Amino acid sequence: MEGKEVIKLAGLTKSYGGENVLDEIHLTVYEGQIVGYIGPNGAGKSTTVKLMLGLIEDYYGDIYIFGENLKDLDYSYKRRIGYVPENAEIYDSLTAAEYLIFIAGLYGIDEEEALEKARRLMEQFNIEHVLHSRLSSFSKGMKQKVLIISSLLHNPDVLFLDEPLSGLDANSMMVVKEILALLARQGKTIFYSSHIMDIVEKISHRIVLLSGGSIVADGTFDELKEKNKQGTLEDIFNDLTGFHQHKEIASAFVEIVQGETV
Amino acid sequence: MKEMKILLFLDRFKTLFEKAGIDYAVFRLILNMKLVMDSRRIPTVYSNTKVDESKEKNYFVRSLWIYALYGLSIVPVLFFIDQVFFQMSIIFSILMFILMTSMISDFSSVLLDIRDRSIISPKPVHNRTLSAAKAFHVLFYMFMLTFATTAVPLVVSLFVSGPMFSLMFLIEILLLMMLILVLTAGIYVLILHFFDGEQLKNVINYMQIALTIGILVGYQVVARSFELVGITFQFSPAWWQLFLPPVWFGALHEGVLTGESSGFLLVLAGLAIIVPILSMVVYIKLMPVFEHQLRKLAQTETGAQKQKAKWKKQIARWISPNLEERSMYHFAGSIMKKERDFKLKVYPSIGFTLVIPFIFMFSTLQTSSFEEFREGSSFYLIYFTLLLIPNIFSMVKYSSSYKGSWIYQVAPLKKRSTVYSGTLKAALIKLFVPVYLAQCAIFLWLFSSSVLLDLFVCLVSAILYSIISINLLSNNQMPFTVSYSLGQHQEGVKVFLLFLIILPLVGLHAISSQIPYGTEVYGILIIAAVIIAWKLAFRK
Structure with a gap:
């Protein structure tokens, strides 16, 4: 299923204060792939994404997007990218309609078209009744x-x-998962970061595990399973990140909770 | 989204924007969005409801009349000073002071806003367009503010000094606005260039204090450019006037209206025109650099965990024996010391209160000897320090992380008032007392230890004043629960009223000092007043 190269990271290194958050990352992502990008907290997942979006600068190595070096590109390549950040900031004194029209406007879509599209998409998500309500009143x-x-x-x-599914109920989750699968089939590339292993396991064509700034595993779920002789992605994750003491930690934690407060 | 009228005006200059490399459609979109957001009531955590556009008002615009009031202070200058040069230099000193201080306290948060970065930067928007939208957002308010301040003086000048005078005045005001915007941004670029991370946020605050002091001192220097000869003020040229923008504008006015054309005057007048325009050009060119540097603000270093010093813990225990109140004391204290937006708004007034007493002393010293001055009653100037208190308490209900306020609802609080009393104690101990003690040290040196009791009485009055301030200003809102917005001048009137309360406090103190042992008795009375007020204010 190797299509066109969409993203290529070549020896990508980023350091903060002398410490390498990303250390010589090599990764090529092809058209139509859903890449599950996983790793423990602080492994450098969002740093990678922010680098590709030009939100952070000063890195070593090269980033190629749609075959072109990021260093030679101006801002307009962002027109072909969609981004859902974790803990996203949002202008919540705007209504949903205003916010969506505003964002669409930044991509050069005119107001009527944006509103119509937004309304129809919200309808599919069953939230068209709050189209003209303030975002500050919205649930997560x-x-x-x-x-x-x-x-x-x-x-x-x-x-x-x-974490695009955070806060969604089980039904909406199913819808979104299906949407992603359909989008990928149409040739879109999806970079999916999450901590919920069974979802990543199910939707990803390819799983990339980042730990301590380096890629420690890269392949389809079946390939990873074979290599690591573990049953689930969660087990593989624990194994590769060298974490086995969850039981001990849990019992120590509960002991502290029950003990006298200091 | 509602269209803001100002945009229709800007549309005329569309080609100009595009020539400057700005994507006008996107620029317009961002600016409109910002103005719409300003006109909305700040979203509180639980309130909801559909948007009713007819009820939307821009809170900032509604608070402008207070600036009109400031503007009235210029009117007497128009009447009582004849020499155009001197008159205009003084007027522009006042204007520059009003505009510059509101710029650093109110608009710094707009200029330094990094929320835009996370929402807008992933989108295909050029940095220059975003910066331009931000600059015009600030410029719009600055324009409103300048207009509110100068409308009355402009009209008055039309009648007093004729149309030519007013026209020149108007042009000079526009030039001044450009200069101030660029000056503020320029200072930030400079700071951002040399510092980064957490450290930077502190530097900005100290810079603000320094700037406030600088402007106040500069005002004195402008006045010294003129010598009183007989009954007229004569301009005495000196090289350092090249660095005083108000004198430039004075010179420009003089030059055009009286045809005076000495070489030095022309140089000064030239500066008034060339510097603002040139700096605006440089600013537009450098805007992307500014945005780029703002990135540093987003980076936070994970500082080493600091243990609270033992003596600080001890003070806290002594000041707040009640555990609930003490945790509020610590909490409020750390927010006041760490939250950037809070510091941006409050710290400039610290600089202000530090300098004001000495400026007054300075003018007293010019007419009397140091001995007379020491014996006199100039030590009452210490009461100026109290101006800081309403400034602090008008800001404590705001926080940029106001959403954290759910904790008040969840926590099993016995008495709501412990939240307020803890905040009050934190504000006094962490902000007011250090400033006050610094002032006291200088006062004791100037006036000898004979004023010790008076300084103590003033401190007790400050506590009484704080109790009144927090009650009048809290509006039943818990501390740190409301989001910042440009519309926070709603407290303007109350703060102004609170300033007036200082007068009877000084008055009673001064009267009591005329009677033998009067100050001692007054001291005891005011302590009693503090105890009673405390009990009443923090009952439930």
């Missing part, structure tokens, strides 16, 4: 749906999603 799941819509309004070729 509703906000998340708006963010997902805002990342797709301009029909991007690449999607960067960071």
Whole structure:
């Protein structure tokens, strides 16, 4: 299924204060792939995404997007990218409609078209009744749906999603998972970061595990299973990141909770 | 989204923007969004409801009348000073002071906003367009503010000094606005260039204090450019006037209206025109650099965990024996010391209160000897320090992380008032007392230890004043629960009223000192007043 090269990281290194958050990352992602990008907290997942979006600068190595070096590109390549950040900031004194029209406008989509598209997409998510309500009154799941819509309004070729399902109920989750699968089948590339292993296991064509700034595993779920002789992605994750003491930690934690407060 | 009228005006200059490399459609979109957001009531955590556009008002615009009031202070200058040069230099000193201080306290948060970065930067928007939108957002408010301040003086000048005078005045005001915007941004670029991370945020605050002091001192220097000869003020040229913008504008006015054309005057007048325009050009060119440097603000270093010093813990225990109140004391204290937005708004007034007493002393010293001055009653100037208190308490209900306020609802609080009393104690101990003690040290040196009791009485009055301030200003809102927005001048009137309360405090103190042992008795009375007020204010 190797199509066109969409993203290529060549020896990508980023350091903060002398410490390498990303250490010589080599990764090539092809058209139509859903890449599950996983790793422990602080492994450098969001740093990678932010580098590709030009939100952080000063790195070593090269980033190629749509075959071109990021260093030679101006801002307009972002037109083909959709992004759902984790803990996204949002202008919450705007209504959903205003926010979506605003975001669409930044991508050069005119107001009527944006509103019509936003309304129809919100209808599919069952939240069209709050189209003209302030985002500040939205529940976490509703906000998340708006963010997902805002990342797709301009029909991007690449999607960067960071915990896109957080706050969604089980039914909406199924819808979004299906949406992602369909988008990938149409040739869109999806970069999917999450801590929920069984979802990553199910939707990803390819899993990349980042730990301590380096890629420690890269392949389909079946390939990883074979190599590590473990049953689930969660087990593989624990194994590769060298974590086995969850039981001891849990019991120590509960002991502290029950003990006298200091 | 509602269209803001100002945009229709800007549309005329569309080609100009595009020539400057700005994507006008996107620029317009961002600016409109920002103005719409300003006109909305700040979202509180639990309130909801559909947007009713007819009820939307820009809170900032509604608070402008207070600036009109400031502007009135210029009117007497128009009437009582004849020499155009001197008159205009003084007027522009006042204007520059009003505009510059509101710029650093109110608009720094707009200029230094990094939220835009996370929402807008992943989108295909050029940095220059974003910066331009931000600059015009600030410029719009600055324009409103300048207009509110100068409308009355402009009209008055039309009648007093004729249309030519007013026209020149108007042009000079526009030039001044450009200069101030660029100056503020320029200072930030400079700071951002040399510092980064957490350290930077502190430097900005100290810079603000320094700037406030600088402007106040500069005002004195402008006045010294003129010598009183007989009954007229004569301009005495000196090289350092090249660095005083108000004198430039004075010179420009003089030059055009009286045809005076000495070489030095022309140089000064030229500066008034060339510097603002040139700096605006440089600013537009450098805007991307500014945005780029703002990135540093987003980076936070994970500092080493600091243990609270033992003596600080001891003070806290002594000041707040009640555990609930003490945790509020620590909490409020750390927010006041760490939250950037809070510091941006409050710290400039620290600089202000530090300098004001000495400026007054300075003018007293010019007419009397040091001995007379020491014996006199100039030590009452210490009461100026109290101006800091309403400034602090008008800001404590705001926080940029106001959403954390759910904790008040969840925590099993016995008495709501412990939250307020803890905040009050924190504000006094962490902000007011250090400033006050610094002042006291200088006062004791100037006036000898004979004023010790008076300084103590003033400190007790400060506590009484704080109790009144926090009650009047809290509006029943818990500390740190409301989001910042440009519309926070709603407290303007109350703060102004609170300033007036200082007068009877000084008055009673001064009267009591005329009676033998009067100060001692007054001291005891004011302590009693503090105890009673405390009990009443923090009952439930």
